[in-house]
């Protein structure tokens with residue numbers, strides 16, 4: 001599995017404010033949006049393109065454009081929604097599918113409560129958005145589900161990850177011939193006994209949208 005940790009002072013700066021418990025929801029949403037735009041730069045490095053003939057005012061030339069079928073962006077509800085606009089801004093022609101997943105805060109097991117995706121993901125590049133990769137249970141379930149729909153090219157964009165979560169996703173991928181890439185803002189120290197990332201930023205969904 002290919003794990004790319006973004007190493008950029010602007011990302012580190014924005015993550016610091018995102019983590020700060022004094023940061024209010026509007027600011028948190030703005031920072032998440034800005035961060036995904038920076039991470040998307042790396043996540044889309046291998047986005048499929050095709051040649052495109054144009055004429056500038058000076059000469060004919062061959063550029064490139066995004067190839068068809070266009071990529072599909074899949075935010076994992078709720079917190080992944082906070083990353084959607086920033087990603088769509090860079091890939092405006094992408095389609096968007098949705099996966100709703102929630103982890104039980106006691107058992108840390110995940111259940112899916114919603115999905116709205118194209119029936120066949122074969123041949124599509126899929127970008128999964130979820131700010132937090134903690135135990136990895138959510139991402140493992142999401143990747144499994146996308147594979148059952150035919151996805152063979154999956155890139156996950158996360159803001160923070162725990163080393164335990166990365167290892168877990170990696171261990172689930174070992175038998176797989178399907179490459180999965182993870183692009184993450186930073187890898188934190190560890191998980192605590194409640195399955196929260198340390199130092200982390202708390203509950204991303206609650207900080208974006210309020211405590212439910």
Ligand SMILES: O=P(O)(O)OC[C@H]1O[C@H](OP(=O)(O)OP(=O)(O)O)[C@H](O)[C@@H]1O
Nearest residue numbers: 078079102103133134135136137138205
């Ligand atoms: O790696 P894991 O241990 O599975 O944890 C990560 C998941 O936890 C959070 O979702 P949550 O269940 O809190 O739902 P929410 O986004 O609706 O708040 C987060 O947004 C991830 O989806």
Ligand SMILES: O=c1cc[nH]c(=O)[nH]1
Nearest residue numbers: 134196197202203204
């Ligand atoms: O630290 C964590 C772990 C899981 N989900 C979150 O929102 N935060």
Ligand SMILES: [Mg+2]
Nearest residue numbers: 203204205206
């Ligand atoms: Mg939550």
